Amino acid sequence: MENKTKQTLKEIKPMFKKIYKSAFKYIKTNILFFTFLLTSVLSATLVQLFTLKTLDISPLLANIGFILIVGSWGYFIKPKHQFKYFFTWSIIVTICCFINSMYYTNFLSFVSFSLLKTSTQLSDVGDAVVQNVMEAKDFIFFYQIIALICVNHYLKKKQYFKRVSKLENGKVRALNTMAVGIIVVGMFISTLTSTDISRLNKQWNREYIVSKYGILVYQVNDLVATVQAKLNPLFGYDEAAKKFREFYSEKEQEETKDNEYTNILKGKNVIMIHAESMQTFLLNQSFNGKDVVPNLKKLASEGMYFSNFYAQESVGTSSDSEFTNSSSLLPASSGTVSISYFDRDYVTTQKLLKQKNYYVFSMHGNNCSFWNRQALHKSLGYDYFYCYNKDFNIDDVVGLGLSDKSFFHQAIDKIKKVQEEHDNFFGNLIMLSNHTPFNNKGQAYSDFDVSYHYQDEMTKEEKIAPYMEGTKLGYYFKSAHYADEALGQFVKELDENGLLENTVLVIYGDHDAKLKKSEYLRLYNYDYKTDTVLSKDDPNYHDIDYYEYEMNRKVPFIIWTKDKTLQKKIKGEQTKVMGMYDIQPTLGNMLGFKNPYALGHDIFSTDNNIVIFASGNWITDKVYYNHSKGEFKLLDPNEAVNMDELKELDEYAEKVKSISDSIIVYDLIKENEEQKVTMKENSE
Numbered sequence: 221m222e223n224k225t226k227q228t229l230k231e232i233k234p235m236f237k238k239i240y241k242s243a244f245k246y247i248k249t250n251i252l253f254f255t256f257l258l259t260s261v262l263s264a265t266l267v268q269l270f271t272l273k274t275l276d277i278s279p280l281l282a283n284i285g286f287i288l289i290v291g292s293w294g295y296f297i298k299p300k301h302q303f304k305y306f307f308t309w310s311i312i313v314t315i316c317c318f319i320n321s322m323y324y325t326n327f328l329s330f331v332s333f334s335l336l337k338t339s340t341q342l343s344d345v346g347d348a349v350v351q352n353v354m355e356a357k358d359f360i361f362f363y364q365i366i367a368l369i370c371v372n373h374y375l376k377k378k379q380y381f382k383r384v385s386k387l388e389n390g391k392v393r394a395l396n397t398m399a400v401g402i403i404v405v406g407m408f409i410s411t412l413t414s415t416d417i418s419r420l421n422k423q424w425n426r427e428y429i430v431s432k433y434g435i436l437v438y439q440v441n442d443l444v445a446t447v448q449a450k451l452n453p454l455f456g457y458d459e460a461a462k463k464f465r466e467f468y469s470e471k472e473q474e475e476t477k478d479n480e481y482t483n484i485l486k487g488k489n490v491i492m493i494h495a496e497s498m499q500t501f502l503l504n505q506s507f508n509g510k511d512v513v514p515n516l517k518k519l520a521s522e523g524m525y526f527s528n529f530y531a532q533e534s535v536g537t538s539s540d541s542e543f544t545n546s547s548s549l550l551p552a553s554s555g556t557v558s559i560s561y562f563d564r565d566y567v568t569t570q571k572l573l574k575q576k577n578y579y580v581f582s583m584h585g586n587n588c589s590f591w592n593r594q595a596l597h598k599s600l601g602y603d604y605f606y607c608y609n610k611d612f613n614i615d616d617v618v619g620l621g622l623s624d625k626s627f628f629h630q631a632i633d634k635i636k637k638v639q640e641e642h643d644n645f646f647g648n649l650i651m652l653s654n655h656t657p658f659n660n661k662g663q664a665y666s667d668f669d670v671s672y673h674y675q676d677e678m679t680k681e682e683k684i685a686p687y688m689e690g691t692k693l694g695y696y697f698k699s700a701h702y703a704d705e706a707l708g709q710f711v712k713e714l715d716e717n718g719l720l721e722n723t724v725l726v727i728y729g730d731h732d733a734k735l736k737k738s739e740y741l742r743l744y745n746y747d748y749k750t751d752t753v754l755s756k757d758d759p760n761y762h763d764i765d766y767y768e769y770e771m772n773r774k775v776p777f778i779i780w781t782k783d784k785t786l787q788k789k790i791k792g793e794q795t796k797v798m799g800m801y802d803i804q805p806t807l808g809n810m811l812g813f814k815n816p817y818a819l820g821h822d823i824f825s826t827d828n829n830i831v832i833f834a835s836g837n838w839i840t841d842k843v844y845y846n847h848s849k850g851e852f853k854l855l856d857p858n859e860a861v862n863m864d865e866l867k868e869l870d871e872y873a874e875k876v877k878s879i880s881d882s883i884i885v886y887d888l889i890k891e892n893e894e895q896k897v898t899m900k901e902n903s904e
Contacts, residue, residue: 249384250393253291255371256306259364260287260436263317267435270357271324272427279434281408286436288401295394300381303372310368316439317361325355330426330438332559332592333446421535426589445560453886460882461891467879468817468892476814479824484789485810487644488781489723490573491635491714493707494542494650498729500527500774502700507688508673512697515708516776519727523780524790526823528841530774531731532800534834538650539591541730541800546570546600548804548818550880551834557884558596564883565890569804570601570646572813579603579642583631584650585612585622602648606634624653624706632713639719654703656734658695668701670694672748685748693739720782724790728803729775737769767844767853770837777803779810797841798823799831817889819876830869838873845870 264283268274294305323331375381416432420441429438498513503520505512533540536556543557544550546568552561570580581604588594588607597605608614608621611634616626631649638645672687688694707727714720744762745754754761764772777798779790798806801820808814809822821829832838836847842859845852847870854861882888 251375251380252302252306252368252371253294253397255368256291256294256310257284257287259310259367260313263313263361263364264435266360267317267321268430270321271330272431274431276431278408278411278432279430281404281411282432282434282437285401285405285408286434286440288404289398292394292397292401295390295397297390299385302381303368307365307368307372310364313436314361314364317435318358320435320439321361322355322358325358330430330435332426332442418535427587445555448555448560457886460886461888463875464879464882464888464892467875472816477825479809479822481790481810481824483810483812484786485724485807486812487722488811489639489644490646490726490807490811491719491723492545492646492648492726492728493710494538494648495707495727495729495776496538496651496654496703497656497696497731497733498654498700498703498776499732499772500529500729500776501772502697503776505697507668507670507697510669512668512701513704515704515711516727516778518708519711519725519780520776520778520793522787522791523725523778524792524794526777526794526796526798528774528795528797529728529777530797530799530831530833530839531729532831532833533731536591537734538730539593539596540834541728542596542648542650543600544800545728545803548801548815548820549883550801550819550832550877552884553834553877553881556591558591558593561884562592562596562599564599564887565893566600566883567815567817567889568600569807569813569815572808572815573644573646573811574601574603576644576811576813578644578646579638580646581606581638582648582650583611583627583634584608585624585627585652586620586650590620606631618653619655621652624651624703625709627652628706628710629713631710632717632719635714635719636717651703651706653706654699658692658699658733658735660695666698666702666705668698670697672746674748685746685751687746687748688743691739691742693735693743696733696735715782723781724786725778725780726803726807727776727778727780728800729777732773732775737764740764740769740772766846771839771844779807794823796823797829797831797839799829802829802831817883819880830873832873832876836873836877838869840869845873847873 261280261283264287265275265280268276268279290309291306294302297305320330412432419428420433426438429441433441495516498516502513503511503517511517531541532544532550534551534553534556536543536551536558539556539558540551543566547566549566551557555561557564573580580602582593582597582602583606584590584593586593586608588605588610593607594605606612612622612627612630614622616623618624622630628649635645635647638647670688672685674683674685675681676683688697711720711725714723741764742753744764745758745760746752747754756763781787781790799820801818802823803820804815805818805820805822806824808818809825823829828840830838830840838845838847842856843852843854843866845866852866
């Protein structure tokens with residue numbers, strides 16, 4: 221056996237020697253390429269270390285694969301001219317790494333090409349950029365350019381390129397290098413999950429994308445998304461503009477009637493609260509006699525509560541809801557407004573209130589750049605955006621940012637200052653702590669008990685069954701309870717500081733918790749005696765079908781005021797179906813403003829409201845319609861089905877989605893307003 225092993229080693233040794241010589245020869249005749257490869261990958265890795273403080277295999281593979289494929293094209297160039305190609309790419313990589321390292325220091329996020337229009341603002345704060353943003357570490361990335369220049373100078377001195385040109389078959393090396401790059405990319409892709417791919421498409425969480433894909437893939441993807449948004453308006457403008465004019469010409473003919481709520485809130489301050497992932501069913505959910513969201517439930521009972529209110533978000537989730545709430549338009553069908561179309565002219569609640577001398581501001585405990593809010597909020601018309609790494613003391617971090625309790629507490633002094641300096645104000649406060657994922661890591665939960673307490677029939681002793689403890693939905697209840705506690709604390713502090721005297725609170729859920737249908741089975745089918753879920757054959761089993769799940773995604777919408785006289789008028793449950801795009805026209809009627817381009821309706825001025833979802837589905841008080849399948853569910857079994865009416869409503873839903881997209885992509889409101897001004901000037 222020992223002799224056989226020695227013989228095998230003796231046979232293998234020459235093979236390894238041959239491989240070693242071939243590899244050494246390959247590297248020796250590709251020095252410039254390997255210098256470019258190693259320095260580029262090192263720079264990209266340093267960005268990861270300087271910013272996210274992580275070093276993972278996934279982004280490393282992505283960076284290596286990307287540089288191999290980019291570098292392979294250099295072999296199509298003669299050796300003596302390859303330096304120009306690799307040097308150009310080295311400059312690009314260096315600038316990318318330098319700017320992102322510097323940008324992250326100040327904004328805790330990464331640079332986007334979509335922000336180029338706002339780069340002119342830096343001229344006003346040049347000194348601050350040098351003093352507060354640039355650090356010594358950022359300049360280390362220029363070593364790559366210096367290294368390539370030095371290596372190239374040395375190789376030229378040694379007549380390297382003349383020797384290599386006799387040995388190198390450019391096309392073969394290009395294809396081989398590209399093949400290796402593709403293999404590495406394949407290895408990288410195998411590390412990704414569906415969530416990773418989805419987030420790359422959405423481009424909203426830049427830190428997450430860089431942590432998974434590396435800085436180079438992130439920047440290329442960002443460039444593609446930005447260019448796509450710029451190219452879309454080049455096609456189909458004339459047809460879109462024609463349909464836009466026809467749609468609003470018909471809309472102008474609709475009679476707008478005053479109602480009992482017209483101007484009822486005129487002159488009132490408004491504090492709007494964006495309740496992260498808060499769903500309506502929570503208001504009726506309790507455990508062992510204790511409500512999950514007692515404060516929200518109390519506000520709903522004292523104010524005007526819209527119990528059939530739906531968010532209309534798409535892939536932009538929270539940012540979509542902010543946009544739709546502000547503009548009464550639907551989210552973009554492709555991409556997100558916050559990333560790709562934030563620089564359009566929209567008629568927003570913020571801008572309309574500014575015309576009435578309101579000071580409008582927003583607050584959020586998340587990073588300023590998440591969902592590109594710095595740029596989006598400016599575009600929506602906010603005077604100022606208070607955010608995580610700019611305006612708040614980070615004393616209690618939960619999940620993605622500042623805890624709701626600390627956020628609301630710190631907001632009080634800021635609102636007091638706004639009230640002292642302005643006659644009227646509108647503020648939108650965006651909650652954060654009740655954000656997915658719902659688990660026992662990185663989130664602040666109260667000690668809210670979601671187990672099941674019962675009395676043993678035999679011993680009469682109290683026993684406890686786990687029920688929702690340890691489940692994702694159970695953690696959601698705990699998280700929502702914490703957020704509700706923060707909300708209750710905020711309302712109390714507002715009152716104690718005299719900030720509710722001339723103020724109305726408007727609370728809306730931005731979207732559902734994004735929990736799967738299966739997460740609810742235990743809630744409705746729990747057998748506490750056996751600590752199991754009932755089988756489908758059990759007569760007490762509650763099946764959750766598609767339509768029940770979809771309609772359970774509705775979120776709360778509440779208008780509340782401390783004013784007892786006003787409370788008598790703005791009170792009670794409103795059961796009409798209502799969507800996020802109906803907030804602006806409904807509040808506008810109450811506050812005394814109107815957006816002629818609103819796609820939603822004042823809920824008190826319409827009898828047959830329709831809520832259109834990003835999927836193309838829609839709901840009325842009578843029916844939920846699944847557009848893709850052409851199926852529907854009658855909400856009242858006694859209601860007769862009118863197929864012609866369903867077809868007409870479905871066509872209307874498609875038209876509204878198309879008009880909204882056209883406004884967003886082609887900036888049609890701006891075009892239309894400019895045409896009005898021109899016509900007026902010509903007539904004069």
